[in-house]
Structure formats: C-alpha cells, structure tokens
Amino acid sequence: MTIVQPISTTTALPQTHTIDIVIRNAEVLDGSGTAAYRADLGISDQKIVAIAPALSLQGYEILDASGLVVAPGFIDVHTHDDREVLDAPNMLPKLTQGVTTVITGNCGISLSPWAADRTPPAPLSLIGTQADFRYASVQDYVKAVKQSQPAVNVGILIGHSTLRVNAVADLQTGANAEELQRMQDLLAEGMHAGALGFSSGLFYQTSKAADNQEVIALAKISAAAGGVYTSHIRDEYNGVMQALAEAFDAGAEAKLPVILSHHKCAGPANWGRTTETLAYISERKRSQAIGLDAYPYTAGSTVLDPDYVDGVIRIMISFSEPHPEMQGRDLADIATEWGVDQKEAARRLHPAGAVYFQMREDDVERVLSYPHTMIGSDGLPHDSHPHPRLWGAFPRVLGHYSRDKKLFTLAEAVRRMTTLSADHFGLKQRGRIAPDCWADLVIFDPATISDQATFASPKQAATGIHWVLVNGAIALEKGVPSPSRHGQFLERRQERFPGIPV
Incomplete structure (x- = not known):
C-alpha cells in the first residue's frame, strides 16, 4: 500500500479541549479512493475533530492502529434488517464486518407502514410474521x-409490496385509482417521517401485477420529498x-435517482450478459442519475419458488417451515431422498427460503469491477x-476480491462501501474521513481481513477487524461488542446527492 502524508488536515481545536479518543498512527483510507496516508485521528462529541501527523495527538483513550488501516465505517446499502435492528439491536452480523450503517426496506419489502389485517405473504414473510408487522x-x-x-445507524426505504398489501384488494391486479391514492398517502407519510426513498420488487408475486405507471406514480412521491427509487427489477x-x-x-419520468438492487444476470442462459447490461447502464447514466449495488457471491437468496426450480442450477434450502430439518441441504438431494422431482420437493418444502447458485464468477467480477457499483x-x-453474505460480504470484497x-x-x-454509498443515499457527513464528519470508523488489518462465513457454516464472523466505532463510541473491540449502543436513525435530507447529477 502506498502511504502519503496528509496535507493541511488538522482541525483547529481550542487549547483547553482534550480529545476523547485518538486513533494513533493509522494508515488512513478516507473513502475518496485516493492513496492512504499515515495520521492520527482525534474524536470528540461523536465527530472527527482532528486529523494530524502520526504520533502527534493526545487524548483520554488511545487506540494504537500501527500497521492497521482506518476507514469510514461501511454502509450496507442493501439489507433486510428491518426487524433485526429491533429484535437483535447488537447487530453482530454487521458490526463484525465493519458495517456502521444499514439501509433497510429493500426489494419492495419493509416492515412499515402496516395496517392490513392479513398474514404477510411472501416475500414479506422473509422479514417477519404477522406479529412483527405491527407499525x-x-x-x-x-x-x-x-x-x-x-x-448501527439505520436508514429506511418504504417497500412497494408492503404498500400494495395494505392498499390493493386483489394483488393479482394493478391498483385502481382509490388504491393508488391510498399507497401514495402512506408513502408520503413515510417520506415525511424521514425515509430515504421508495423501493420496489416487481419480480415478486405481491407486485408483479403492477405496471410501470403505478410505480412512477409512487416514485413521484419519493421524488417530491428528495428521495430515491431502488429497484429489484422485474x-x-x-x-x-x-x-x-x-x-x-420510471426514474426518468418521476425525476429521481434510480438504484438497481443486486445487479446480476441470472441463469445459465444469461451468463456473460453483464457486458451488455453494464454498457446499457453506462449509456443511460449519461442522461439520468443511476446507481447499483452488488454482493460478492455467485449465489443469491430469496423465497423458494417452484417456478424457478429448473433442475440445472444448485439450490440450497435456507429454511423450511414444514421441514426445518432440511435447512442447509441441497434441493436435489432432498428430492432424491423423497423420490420426487425438484419442483415437487420445492412444493412440499413451502413456505421456504433458498440459496440459488444462479450466477457465473466472471459476471460477478465484472459487476464488482464497474466503478459505480x-x-x-x-x-x-x-x-x-x-x-453467508449476511456475515461476510464486506470482508470478502476487501480480502478475496481486492x-x-x-x-x-x-x-x-473502501470507496465502494463508503463515499459512493453515502452520496447516492444523501447521507451527509457519513462515509468519509474528514473534519466534522460523524466518527463512524472501522480499523482493520489489510493483510488478514477475510470472510469466514461459508455456505456450509454461514454464521461466522470475519477476521482482521480490530475496532469499529459508531458515532464516536467504540462499538466493537477485538470481536466483542460494547454493552452500550450508539446507532442513530438517519433521516433523509432535502439537499441530497453531492456530486451526483440528477
């Protein structure tokens, strides 16, 4: 790693001021994508208050980061942690990766708003039961x-499927005028409450019947409030x-940024087509604001759908309500054991979730390499x-792919996990190391950082992360979480997207 010295990065502090925490002698990757420099960071009152030459700062608590990298805390732009931040607020699967901010409500699936008197259908069932949908x-x-x-910090999106289940009587049809107005009202309330934007999952049965005019009518509500539109495409x-x-x-007509969720070309018939899709994304980016996210694996995971069981790709069961003993096993093996084909096995396992090995490695690498991902x-x-992406995605990018x-x-x-994400979602003073930014930071060993979660043993914490700080407080030290938690709810800001044309 090339190390350069910082230039004029010390914040002026009152002579009587004592710094709370000093991260000493670190190799600083500030999130901009530029080369690292060696420095001390000073933290007080939840913010970065000083960036100074190495070994020059004093404070109440010293974190010796010699030989380690300090980076902005990672922003997980695509999560389904809506219920997790309530039920398991220590958020270990994310903290142990260096993640300090999660954005929930993706793929059209959000825990709120919910006034419906019905059991949440798939895919909403992925994040909770009827008892959980109570907001x-x-x-x-x-x-x-x-x-x-x-x-960790929490930003939220409002899901199209959630809105439809609340407002649309027959999910197999498009919304009528009254139902659309109900969804718009619910979305407007959510944007007023600070949501970052609107998400859709037109792939799913709950939203498949919606045409693009329904989506645009809702995206315009997000646009009016300064929000984004994230899309799990049809x-x-x-x-x-x-x-x-x-x-x-939809983004062009509604006049707001579009963010493509988990971009991929799925199924053997489409392997290699990312050359085509990325070229098209680049073309459309010339005239509108577009972002995209990806995870660093050749397998995806969602509900088990017999319609997507083709007998060709490997499918692993992630849960099954009638047959919990089958979790972690391949669908092909279960079908053989039961003496049925894989589609019938999938029907018997339902409701269930599955891991689909539906991508090819060269496509994954091509998408990850795309500078806007x-x-x-x-x-x-x-x-x-x-x-395993739940516990391993970010260290896998840093270790395996970088x-x-x-x-x-x-x-x-680091830029793909920090400034790029903060700017697309309008998160002010996050995702970067600079004076007066919030002190969300991760300190890790670039030589040893590595994901440990596997498809066979997915609940494994990464190695190589020494400290994680959230809003200026130590949240994780040597793998041990702090008993106190300091995450904040991140409200949408009207003045959004620095440096990103809209």
Whole structure:
C-alpha cells in the first residue's frame, strides 16, 4: 500500500479541549479512493475533530492502529434488517464486518407502514410474521428504532409490496385509482417521517401485477420529498434488458435517482450478459442519475419458488417451515431422498427460503469491477441457515476480491462501501474521513481481513477487524461488542446527492 502524508488536515481545536479518543498512527483510507496516508485521528462529541501527523495527538483513550488501516465505517446499502435492528439491536452480523450503517426496506419489502389485517405473504414473510408487522405508520416504526437504540445507524426505504398489501384488494391486479391514492398517502407519510426513498420488487408475486405507471406514480412521491427509487427489477433472467429499461424509464419520468438492487444476470442462459447490461447502464447514466449495488457471491437468496426450480442450477434450502430439518441441504438431494422431482420437493418444502447458485464468477467480477457499483449484503437475518453474505460480504470484497484477486485497489474497495454509498443515499457527513464528519470508523488489518462465513457454516464472523466505532463510541473491540449502543436513525435530507447529477 502506498502511504502519503496528509496535507493541511488538522482541525483547529481550542487549547483547553482534550480529545476523547485518538486513533494513533493509522494508515488512513478516507473513502475518496485516493492513496492512504499515515495520521492520527482525534474524536470528540461523536465527530472527527482532528486529523494530524502520526504520533502527534493526545487524548483520554488511545487506540494504537500501527500497521492497521482506518476507514469510514461501511454502509450496507442493501439489507433486510428491518426487524433485526429491533429484535437483535447488537447487530453482530454487521458490526463484525465493519458495517456502521444499514439501509433497510429493500426489494419492495419493509416492515412499515402496516395496517392490513392479513398474514404477510411472501416475500414479506422473509422479514417477519404477522406479529412483527405491527407499525401502522413509518413514524411508529422510526420511534421503535430509536427506542431500541441499535448498535448501527439505520436508514429506511418504504417497500412497494408492503404498500400494495395494505392498499390493493386483489394483488393479482394493478391498483385502481382509490388504491393508488391510498399507497401514495402512506408513502408520503413515510417520506415525511424521514425515509430515504421508495423501493420496489416487481419480480415478486405481491407486485408483479403492477405496471410501470403505478410505480412512477409512487416514485413521484419519493421524488417530491428528495428521495430515491431502488429497484429489484422485474426480470434478472432472459428479460433483463427490458426490465432495466423499465426501471430507468420510471426514474426518468418521476425525476429521481434510480438504484438497481443486486445487479446480476441470472441463469445459465444469461451468463456473460453483464457486458451488455453494464454498457446499457453506462449509456443511460449519461442522461439520468443511476446507481447499483452488488454482493460478492455467485449465489443469491430469496423465497423458494417452484417456478424457478429448473433442475440445472444448485439450490440450497435456507429454511423450511414444514421441514426445518432440511435447512442447509441441497434441493436435489432432498428430492432424491423423497423420490420426487425438484419442483415437487420445492412444493412440499413451502413456505421456504433458498440459496440459488444462479450466477457465473466472471459476471460477478465484472459487476464488482464497474466503478459505480456499491456493495450491499442483501442478507436475510431470519433464515435459519442464511446465505453467508449476511456475515461476510464486506470482508470478502476487501480480502478475496481486492487483496487476493486484485480486482481493484483497497482504496477503491473502501470507496465502494463508503463515499459512493453515502452520496447516492444523501447521507451527509457519513462515509468519509474528514473534519466534522460523524466518527463512524472501522480499523482493520489489510493483510488478514477475510470472510469466514461459508455456505456450509454461514454464521461466522470475519477476521482482521480490530475496532469499529459508531458515532464516536467504540462499538466493537477485538470481536466483542460494547454493552452500550450508539446507532442513530438517519433521516433523509432535502439537499441530497453531492456530486451526483440528477
């Protein structure tokens, strides 16, 4: 790693001021993508108050970071942690990766607003049961997040499927005028409560019947409040190009940024097509604001759907309500054991979740290498045998793809997890190391950082992370969480997207 000295980065402090925490002699990757420099960081009152030459600062508490990197805390832009931040607010699967901020409500799936008197259908069932969907308004949910005081910061999106289940009587049809107005009202309330934007998952049965005019009508509500539109597109398989165009058209008409969720080309018939999709994304980016996220694995995970069981790709069961003993086993082996084909086995396991090995490595690397790709885990914390991305996505990018495969520099890997993400979602003074920014920081060993979670043993913490700080307080030290939690709810700001044209 090339080390350069910082230039004029010391903040003026009152002579009587004593710094709370000093991170001493660290190799600083500030999130900009530029080379590291050696420095001390001073932290007080939740903020970075000084960046000074190495070994020059004094404070109440010293963290010796000699030989280690300090970077902005990672922002997981694609999570389904809506319930996890309430039920397990220590957030160990994320803290142990160096994640200090999560964005919930992706893929059209959010825990609020919920006034429906019905069992949450798939995919909403991925994040909770009917007892968990108890927040009638986004404001109620925000209040619950603040009361739970999670260990990480939380930003939220409002899901299209959640809105439809609340407002649309027949989910197999598009919304009528009255139902659309109800959804718009619910979304407007949520944006007023501080949501970052609106998400859709047109791939799923709950939203599949919606046309793009329904999506645009809702995206305009997000746009009016300064929010974004994130899209789990309608088809990541054979119809991926048409589905991308649909998402971009919605953003263009609603006049707001579009963020593509977990970009991929799924299924053997589409392997290699990321050359085509990324070229199209670049073309559309010339005229509108577009972002995308990805996770560093060749397998995805969602509900088990017999329609997507083709007998070709490997499918592993992540949970099954009628057959919990089958978690972690391959669908093909279960089908053989039961003496049925895989589609029938999937029907017997339902309701269930699955890990689909539906991508090819060269496509994954191509998407990760694309300079506009953010990193998101897309982990499902309530699966009994989850995809390893829940515990390993960010260290896997830093260790496997940056250090070992040299897909990009460590500084560039950090940028994809920090400033790029903060800027796309309008998170002010987050995702960067600079004076007066919030002190969300991760201190790690670039030589040893590595994901340990595997498909066989997915609940394994990463190695190589020494400290994680959230809002200026130590949240994790040598793998041990602090008994106190300091995460904040991150409200949307009207003045958004520095440096990103809209």
